[in-house]
Amino acid sequence: MERVSIEADPAVLRGLDNWRDLPASQQPEWRSAEELRAVTDELAVSPPLVFAGEADQLREHLAKASRGEAFLLQGGDCAETFAESTADNIRNKIRTILQMAVVLTYGASLPIIKMGRMAGQYAKPRSNTMELRDGVELPAYRGDAVNGHAFTPESRVPDPNRLLSAYHRSATTLNLIRAFTGGGFADLRRVHEWNRGFTSNPAYKRYEQLAAEIDRAVRFMAAAGADFDALRTVDFYSSHEALLLDYERAMTRIDSRTGHPYNTSAHFLWIGERTRELEGAHVDLLSRVHNPIGVKLGPATTPETALALQERLNPEGTPGRLTFITRMGAERIRDVLPSLLSAVAAEGSPVTWVCDPMHGNTFSSPSGYKTRRFDTVLDEVRGFFEAHQAAGTVPGGLHVELTGDDVTEVLGGGEEIDEGALSRRYETLVDPRLNHQQSLEMAFAVSEMLRGS
Numbered sequence: 001m002e003r004v005s006i007e008a009d010p011a012v013l014r015g016l017d018n019w020r021d022l023p024a025s026q027q028p029e030w031r032s033a034e035e036l037r038a039v040t041d042e043l044a045v046s047p048p049l050v051f052a053g054e055a056d057q058l059r060e061h062l063a064k065a066s067r068g069e070a071f072l073l074q075g076g077d078c079a080e081t082f083a084e085s086t087a088d089n090i091r092n093k094i095r096t097i098l099q100m101a102v103v104l105t106y107g108a109s110l111p112i113i114k115m116g117r118m119a120g121q122y123a124k125p126r127s128n129t130m131e132l133r134d135g136v137e138l139p140a141y142r143g144d145a146v147n148g149h150a151f152t153p154e155s156r157v158p159d160p161n162r163l164l165s166a167y168h169r170s171a172t173t174l175n176l177i178r179a180f181t182g183g184g185f186a187d188l189r190r191v192h193e194w195n196r197g198f199t200s201n202p203a204y205k206r207y208e209q210l211a212a213e214i215d216r217a218v219r220f221m222a223a224a225g226a227d228f229d230a231l232r233t234v235d236f237y238s239s240h241e242a243l244l245l246d247y248e249r250a251m252t253r254i255d256s257r258t259g260h261p262y263n264t265s266a267h268f269l270w271i272g273e274r275t276r277e278l279e280g281a282h283v284d285l286l287s288r289v290h291n292p293i294g295v296k297l298g299p300a301t302t303p304e305t306a307l308a309l310q311e312r313l314n315p316e317g318t319p320g321r322l323t324f325i326t327r328m329g330a331e332r333i334r335d336v337l338p339s340l341l342s343a344v345a346a347e348g349s350p351v352t353w354v355c356d357p358m359h360g361n362t363f364s365s366p367s368g369y370k371t372r373r374f375d376t377v378l379d380e381v382r383g384f385f386e387a388h389q390a391a392g393t394v395p396g397g398l399h400v401e402l403t404g405d406d407v408t409e410v411l412g413g414g415e416e417i418d419e420g421a422l423s424r425r426y427e428t429l430v431d432p433r434l435n436h437q438q439s440l441e442m443a444f445a446v447s448e449m450l451r452g453s
């Protein structure tokens with residue numbers, strides 16, 4: 001059922017189902033069409049998780065990031081899980097992002113737009129449809145919104161009822177995010193105190209000077225009478241990969257103020273590297289919603305593809321509407337990114353460029369863990385800044401997979417996690433995440449790069 005407002009244009013409404021006739025990759029084979037319909041009918045009349053006005057506000061912020069007047073920090077799990085959507089876990093992630101944001105604010109001398117890969121990041125594209133273990137083959141795990149991670153036939157069957165659980169988990173997560181970031185947890189002085197704990201650790205000695213500068217800046221603000229009460233709350237936006245079309249369609253509503261469709265499952269949605277076919281279902285559905293959206297661009301992206309995506313997803317050239325999230329790999333970024341930057345700049349339509357230094361740098365350790373090296377990740381960020389500087393374009397943000405806990409999934413960093421240590425706390429169900437300390441270390445390192453840029 002559609003919440004049709006007076007202004008809703010029937011052609012616009014019909015367009016929202018156009019994707020159903022297009023090729024759609026990475027969709028689960030749900031166990032029952034009837035169950036799926038019952039679930040999407042229920043979702044379609046369930047309250048929105050976010051509001052059109054919030055998405056519009058985020059679009060304005062991202063427009064600023066495209067012009068170098070703000071910088072985006074987007075972070076969170078590769079895949080959120082139902083089991084880990086606990087208060088402690090969510091709080092630790094928010095805290096990590098807020099801590100990083102303070103350090104980046106100083107380095108960039110710009111407002112940082114804070115966004116979680118949170119409150120809806122429950123579905124994963126997979127390279128292989130099936131998983132083979134000890135001669136047994138079962139459907140791959142596709143995220144908690146689709147099936148269970150346990151390697152049993154029952155658990156791996158795609159169950160539409162999981163979409164409802166994903167919706168409810170997203171709602172409770174967002175509720176906590178709103179409470180934390182609106183209720184004093186984000187107080188600048190408090191976040192600064194947490195960072196003091198980090199930089200007093202000898203492993204991070206090289207950031208002592210930067211930390212001391214930030215400390216002086218905060219004390220200066222206090223002495224000059226800055227209104228810290230106004231800095232007790234922050235805007236914090238939600239985002240996830242718009243992968244499961246049945247879910248994303250059910251959460252798409254007509255805004256009664258404007259008559260425009262908005263995806264109300266998150267403020268920002270992105271299309272993944274594996275589902276961004278120009279004539280495919282994902283691009284079609286997202287082309288029709290008014291949220292700010294992103295597209296992942298891997299190392300095989302040609303300038304023609306980037307321009308065609310722009311034309312398709314932002315034909316009017318609305319600032320802040322379209323973000324390109326590049327994930328080239330540290331080895332490729334300096335070769336591949338420059339031609340994309342110059343083609344897009346020559347065309348002239350605004351894009352917010354964001355660096356995902358994670359997904360192009362994944363490999364399997366000899367012991368079989370999917371991992372990444374901290375130094376390689378940082379090197380891709382460096383390559384991103386270098387390419388923008390050379391092209392005269394604007395680096396608009398950073399997209400990272402992180403957790404607020406002390407997991408051991410990414411190699412290196414000041415704590416020097418080595419291959420032997422991976423097994424200690426390897427908890428991710430899909431991609432390896434920076435742990436709490438590595439996330440802060442990355443913020444300090446990127447802050448130095450931003451200052452130098």
Ligand code: PEP
Pocket residue numbers: 078125241271272273274296327359431
């Ligand atoms: C991800 O962001 O977890 C992901 C799967 O990324 P990509 O589409 O860039 O591979």
Ligand code: CO
Pocket residue numbers: 078079359401430431
């Ligand atoms: Co990932």
